[in-house]
Amino acid sequence: MIARAAVTALGAGAALTAPWWVANPYHLHVLIMAAIFTILALSLNLLLGYTGQLSLGHAAFFGIGAYTSALLSLPPLEWSFWIALPAAAAAAALAGWGIGRLALKLRGAYFVLVTISFAGVISLISINWMALTNGPLGLPGVPAPTLGPWTLRTKTTYWYLVLAAAALAFVVCHRLVRSRIGRALVALRENEPLAESVGIDGTRYLVLAAVVSAAMAGVGGSLYAHYTRFVSPEVFLFSYTVTMVIMVIAGGQGTLAGPVVGALLFTVLPEVLREAVAWQWQMLAYGIVLVVCVFFLPRGIVPSIVAATRRAARTAGGPPEMRSGSVGPLKMRRGPAPE
Amino acid sequence: MLDVSDLRVEFGGVVALAGISFRVQRGTITSLIGPNGAGKTTAFNAITGYLRPTRGRVAWDGDALGGRRPCDIARRGVVRTFQRTSVFPALSVFDNVRTGLHLRGAAGFWSVLARTARMRAEETRLAAAADEVLSFVGLAHRRDERADQLPYGEQRLVELAVAVAARPQLMLLDEPAAGMTGAEKERLVALIRKIRERDVTVLVVEHDMRLVMGLSEIVIVLNHGRVIAEGVPAEIRAHPEVIRAYLGSADAPA
Amino acid sequence: MEQLLQHLVNGLVLGGTYALLGIGLTLIFGLMSVVNFAHGEFYTLGAYAAFATLALAGLPFFVALVAAIAAGALLGAICERTLLRPLRGHSIDTIMLVMIGVWIAMQNAELLAWGGVARAIPHPFPTAPLTLGPLNIAPLRLFVVVTAAALIALAWLGIHTTRLGTAMRATFQDRDTAALMGVPIGRIHTITFAFGSALAAAAGALLGPVFLAYPSMGDLASLKAFSVVILGGLGNLAGATLGGLLLGVAEELGAGYVSSGYRDAVGFVAIILVLLFRPAGLFARAERIG
Numbered sequence: 039m040i041a042r043a044a045v046t047a048l049g050a051g052a053a054l055t056a057p058w059w060v061a062n063p064y065h066l067h068v069l070i071m072a073a074i075f076t077i078l079a080l081s082l083n084l085l086l087g088y089t090g091q092l093s094l095g096h097a098a099f100f101g102i103g104a105y106t107s108a109l110l111s112l113p114p115l116e117w118s119f120w121i122a123l124p125a126a127a128a129a130a131a132l133a134g135w136g137i138g139r140l141a142l143k144l145r146g147a148y149f150v151l152v153t154i155s156f157a158g159v160i161s162l163i164s165i166n167w168m169a170l171t172n173g174p175l176g177l178p179g180v181p182a183p184t185l186g187p188w189t190l191r192t193k194t195t196y197w198y199l200v201l202a203a204a205a206l207a208f209v210v211c212h213r214l215v216r217s218r219i220g221r222a223l224v225a226l227r228e229n230e231p232l233a234e235s236v237g238i239d240g241t242r243y244l245v246l247a248a249v250v251s252a253a254m255a256g257v258g259g260s261l262y263a264h265y266t267r268f269v270s271p272e273v274f275l276f277s278y279t280v281t282m283v284i285m286v287i288a289g290g291q292g293t294l295a296g297p298v299v300g301a302l303l304f305t306v307l308p309e310v311l312r313e314a315v316a317w318q319w320q321m322l323a324y325g326i327v328l329v330v331c332v333f334f335l336p337r338g339i340v341p342s343i344v345a346a347t348r349r350a351a352r353t354a355g356g357p358p359e360m361r362s363g364s365v366g367p368l369k370m371r372r373g374p375a376p377e
Numbered sequence: 378m379l380d381v382s383d384l385r386v387e388f389g390g391v392v393a394l395a396g397i398s399f400r401v402q403r404g405t406i407t408s409l410i411g412p413n414g415a416g417k418t419t420a421f422n423a424i425t426g427y428l429r430p431t432r433g434r435v436a437w438d439g440d441a442l443g444g445r446r447p448c449d450i451a452r453r454g455v456v457r458t459f460q461r462t463s464v465f466p467a468l469s470v471f472d473n474v475r476t477g478l479h480l481r482g483a484a485g486f487w488s489v490l491a492r493t494a495r496m497r498a499e500e501t502r503l504a505a506a507a508d509e510v511l512s513f514v515g516l517a518h519r520r521d522e523r524a525d526q527l528p529y530g531e532q533r534l535v536e537l538a539v540a541v542a543a544r545p546q547l548m549l550l551d552e553p554a555a556g557m558t559g560a561e562k563e564r565l566v567a568l569i570r571k572i573r574e575r576d577v578t579v580l581v582v583e584h585d586m587r588l589v590m591g592l593s594e595i596v597i598v599l600n601h602g603r604v605i606a607e608g609v610p611a612e613i614r615a616h617p618e619v620i621r622a623y624l625g626s627a628d629a630p631a
Numbered sequence: 632m633e634q635l636l637q638h639l640v641n642g643l644v645l646g647g648t649y650a651l652l653g654i655g656l657t658l659i660f661g662l663m664s665v666v667n668f669a670h671g672e673f674y675t676l677g678a679y680a681a682f683a684t685l686a687l688a689g690l691p692f693f694v695a696l697v698a699a700i701a702a703g704a705l706l707g708a709i710c711e712r713t714l715l716r717p718l719r720g721h722s723i724d725t726i727m728l729v730m731i732g733v734w735i736a737m738q739n740a741e742l743l744a745w746g747g748v749a750r751a752i753p754h755p756f757p758t759a760p761l762t763l764g765p766l767n768i769a770p771l772r773l774f775v776v777v778t779a780a781a782l783i784a785l786a787w788l789g790i791h792t793t794r795l796g797t798a799m800r801a802t803f804q805d806r807d808t809a810a811l812m813g814v815p816i817g818r819i820h821t822i823t824f825a826f827g828s829a830l831a832a833a834a835g836a837l838l839g840p841v842f843l844a845y846p847s848m849g850d851l852a853s854l855k856a857f858s859v860v861i862l863g864g865l866g867n868l869a870g871a872t873l874g875g876l877l878l879g880v881a882e883e884l885g886a887g888y889v890s891s892g893y894r895d896a897v898g899f900v901a902i903i904l905v906l907l908f909r910p911a912g913l914f915a916r917a918e919r920i921g
Contacts, residue, residue, distance in 0.1 A: 092727070140907070147666040147727055148906050151857055155899035158854065162899075166892035210490060217489040217496070218482045218503070225476045228465040231427065235459075236543040237451035237480040246486065276850065280735055287728065318742045325736025329714065332729050 041347075053201055057194040065309075066193045070265060072305035073200040074258050077207045078278075079285040079297035081254035084211060086283075087291030088220065089247045090227035091141055094150050095157030096282055099130040099252040101273035103259025105164065105171060106130070108180045108269040119183035119264055126260035127253040133160075134252020138245035161274035176270025180263050200261055207254055212294055214250065223247055224292075277321065284324050288331050290338030299340050378402055379424075379455075379547055379580065384433035386416075386423050386602075393419040395602040396433065401547075401595070403438075406569060406579045408589045410613075411599035412622055417582045418460055420599070421549050425457045426450045437547055452480060454546035458553060460582075464535045466525035470516055473524050473535050474507040477542030481506060507542065514538040514568060530561040534568075541572060548572065550581045554588055566592050590614065598622070633765045638883045644772045644841075646879025647779030648834040652852060653859030653871035654786055655830035658823055660857070661866030662803040665715060665824070666727035670856050671849030672737035673703045673828040677835025678844040679745060682752045685840075692755050696778070696836050703832025704825040711824035716817065734853070741846040749845035775837045782833055783872060789826075790868060799823055803866070831856070851895055858898040861905050864912025874913070 052059075060066045082096050103126035109115070110122040117125075137156065141149050164171045171177065182191040183199065190196050214220050222243045225233035234240055263269045281304060289300020308320050315323075335342050379401040386394040394416045401407045409417050422428040424435050426447040435442045442450050465473050482503055484496045511517045516534055519527060524535050533553060540548055550569070554562045562585065569592060573579055583589045589596060590610040598606040598613060600622040606613055613619055652674060659667045677699035684695035710733060718726055756770040790796040801809040802819045810816050835852070842848075859878055863870025878898060886894040905913065 094731075143910075144906055146723055147660075148910070150666070150727065151854075151861070151902055152906055154854060155902040158899040159896050159903075162893055162896045166890065213490055213492055217500070218479060218484050219486065219489050221472070221476050222479060224468070225465055225479075228467060229463060231447070231459065232463045232465065232539070233476070234447040235425065235451055235457055236477045236539060237448050237456075238476075239446075239448045280731075283731070316743075318739050322736055322739035322743065325732045325734065325739060328732030328735065329729050332725055332732065333717070336725070 056201075057197060063193055066197060068305060068309045070193065070197055070200050072302050073197070073204040074261050074265070075281070075285065075305050076204045076298050076301040077200075077258040077261070078255055078282050079289065079301040080204075080207050080211050080294075081251045081258065082282045083286045083291055083294075083297040084214070084247055084254070085251040086286055087293070087296070088215065088223040088227065089244055091244070091248075092146075092150050092283075093137065093153040093251075094276075094279055094283070095137070095153030095155075096251075096255055097274050097276065097279040098153075098157035098160045099133060099255035100259040100262070100278060101160065101164065101271075102133055103127065103130045103256025104263040104269045104273045105177070105259075106256070107260035108177045108263045109170070111181050111264070112177060112179065116181075119181070119260075122264075123257060123260045126263075127256045130256025130259065131249045131253035134248040134250075135245060137252070138248030141244055141248065142241055157274060157276075157279070161271060164271040164274060171271070174271055176268055176272075178268050180267045180269060182267065183264055196265055200265070203257060203261055207257070208294065208298070210250075210254070215294065219243065219246070280321075280324065284328055286338075288327060288335070288338055290340035290342075293338070293340050296338050296340040300338070303339075378438065379578065380434070380436045381420075381424065382434040384420065384423055384435060385431045386419050386428060387431045393602055394423065394430075397599065397602070397604045399597050399604055399607060401578060401580050403578050404573065404576060405594045406573055406581065406592055407595040407597065408593040409580060409582045409597050409599060410584070410586075410589055411605075414601075415599040415622075416602040417599055418551055419602075421457055421551055421582065425455060425549060451543060451545075454544075455549070456540045456543045456545035456547075457549035458536050458540050458551055460551045460555070462529070462532050462536060464524040464532055464539070466523070468524055469521050470524055470527070470535055470538075471507055471511065471520045474510050474538050474542045475503060477510075477539035478503050478506055480543055510538050510542045513571070514541060515564070530557050533557065534565075537565075537568065545577060547578045547580065550579065550583075552582055552584065554583055554585050562588055634887065635884075636766055638887045639880060640766055640768055641772070642880030642883035643876060644768075644776045644879070645838075645882060646876035647776045647783070648838050648875075649855055649859055649879050650783055650872045650875025651779055651786075651830050651834040651837075652856040653863060653875040654783065654868055655827035655834075656856040657860045657863065657866055657868065657871040658799075659827040660860055661864075662799070663715075663820060663823060664723055664726075666723060666730060667827075668727065668730045668853055669710070669733040669737055670828070670831055671851070671853030672734055672741075673707060673831035673849075674835035674838075674852040674856075675738070675741055675844070675846065675849035676706060677703055677832030678752065678839030678848065679741060679750075679835075680832065681836035681839050682745075682750050682844050685753050686750070692774075696833065699832045699836035700829045703835075704829040707825040707828025708821050710828070711821045715824065716820065719820075734849075738846055738849060745844075745846065747846060749843035752840040752844055754840040771840060775841060778837060779834070782830065786826075786830060787868065795822065851898075854902070855895075855898045858901045861902055862913050867912060870912055877913075 056069060057066060060069065078096070078100060082093065085091050085093050106129040107122040107126035110117045110125055111119060137153060140152055144152060165173055167173070182189050184190070188195070190199055222233065222238045225238055226240050226243060230240060259273065262273070285300030285304045286297050289298070289303065290296025308317070311320060331338065381400070382398045383396045384394055384398070385396045397416070397420065409420065411417055419428065423430045424442065426442065426445050426449070430443060433443070437453060437455050440453050442453065442455065465476060468476070482499050484499055488496045508517070511520055514534055514537060516531065516538055519531060524532060527535065537553060554565055557565060566588060569579055569581070581589070581593070593610060596608065596610055596613040597604060598616070598619050605618045605622060606616045608616070652670070656667060656670050659665050659670065680699040680702040681695040684690050684698045685692065714729055714733065715726065718729060754771055756774060758769065760767040760769045761773065790799065798809070798814045799819055799822070801812070802814055802816055806816060855878060859871055859874040862877060863872070863874035878901065882894050882897045885897050
């Protein structure tokens, strides 16, 4: 579709030239955070939007990635960022594997509770295991990434790093979703017994989704750590998870553009409102937004806009193939219920 | 050949299947009938891995199916449909069928990520195969419509198409004709015969006696979790036990 | 040995309030199938209501308790009426999301109203501990455990002996039959949610003075409430009571003998282990209320 291509091109152009037309360095900081959150939102979307499992512990994967990357690149190990990053992804992926295997036994609300509990335990460990994590004092002095002779310390250089990472994350999600694997995930969410009856292995795909989702969040964590150069137990703050969830749900779960839009919206909007409105009001607004979304925009912003434009255009033919597995109000994986 | 031996399913104190045994020969259309509650769907569930049998053996083509998960059983060529309409509601008919083609693809995680030439070729092949299944079943004109927006009879066809797409050797159909009009039932019978021509063995659970007697080569009758009769339609129609089983309930043989 | 007894006593004090939280949530989660992530926020509400009554208005503690219960019941009823009733029939997960929204909104409303600084809630009890044999117990804590026990007993009586309680149990056992028998289903749902929230608020009013009141105190309370409900089995009043006591004691023993930093982990670990190994709860054989 021409409209979509145009929007994408415009967005890409704006993104690539951002350091030039974004005058205020603080605004560039906001964009960098938006890019990191895009990666996080995309990762949560993989789990929530495609397999239908809500993980409210996603900040745990983010935090594990941040801590792993920081610990590996600080003394005594002092590994390069380019090794610490994949290691962070791997550590988070391992946690994701554990959660994925748990999900097989649990459904819906119970899975949510387990993910919260898991995040809670990890958070407590990061606060209490002083020898490893330095507790509430955190790990300062996380080195910036180096690329040959250059150190990616300035906002401009870091912007391109996170932009590349976000683009890569998008491509990974896109390819995954538009494939046999993506179809299997959606099928498991839509009708698990039916999916199993045609040979789709629920165990394998759920764990895969969890692992990829966690690894991606871990990458986000690593990028965050090397940007802010400081990691503390605050990365496990529930408000990060809440923000990710809002981004995915308000943006449009089960679509690819949704989380991107959501991430941009909910990173930029608070900043825009920051002068006018205190942070507490924003979080309050988040809560209200969530409730409003569930009632009025259950599919999220992007699918609603798409549906509205489609209604306006009113062409013949139905929904295009597999473009979005977007469904009605949040539909989560129920247990198998054969007759 | 499907070999079911002494299949027993108990739920707590209730015996749903009291040790049934029967065989379904390759390439035949066999029906499983019986009054409500006789255990037909329970048998299906036990054969295809949705229920764990308390005892007994199930084997297809010598391959033991007992204790396996449904997806593994499907991989061995045994696919079932469900009593209540079971489609992927938010997906288009085309995508429903393409999902059914899952086992016919092999792209793994890394080849998907790398989007190799082989993966892309496979996707093209699968799309073509999906269209082929759609025309085989007669749903090509509904290709891009959402499955849950089709009329009931066509939704059941989608279900059938998804099962056919999985290219089974043995298909277990659970009340495929339920709720269909007369004309739809005739089309269904023709379709099942076409499926059999593709060298697929079919085992059908049905309540419509005329359909059963007209379609099947062998009829197996269950009542109270036991096999009470097995034979060709003419024998079953006259079988005193069968008549007694049915006269005791609302259904009656045609 | 004395230390052990002391820990046990402290554990019972905590456990009594956890039981209150758990009973409230087991009614809401176990019977109404509402995944109420905002449950802890009613706990916070109760604490702040007590704060307002005691510190600002200078009224007696008993009034504070009543105020908290009333606030919890009222807000709970409003919540159910405006948010949950329109969504009845929707998937359990949609409702969960709404309650998460309520959670966030309520907590930040508290933050805005009272500020982020923790408040000490004044109480009328002397601070010198009472000595009962080898045990020391602060009069406040004694009051807490006694009141909690009384409220739990009242809740039990309410559910099991009154007509309202019977109507509640009937509704959640078989809604359609209850409706046919003339039970006002909508009102029962509202009352149940209000009842559960009131119990949470009571717990907050009781524990608030023991610790401090701060806006995010509800987060842990929510999770511990879920922990209690899972330990005791959904809808299981007796299980929730026992589970609450068990959790309180386990936390105290853990904090005393293992590490105080990880005390909150007990609830988390309990959730994970029970869901993995005994999903029906530890007391699965006990009668369900519904």
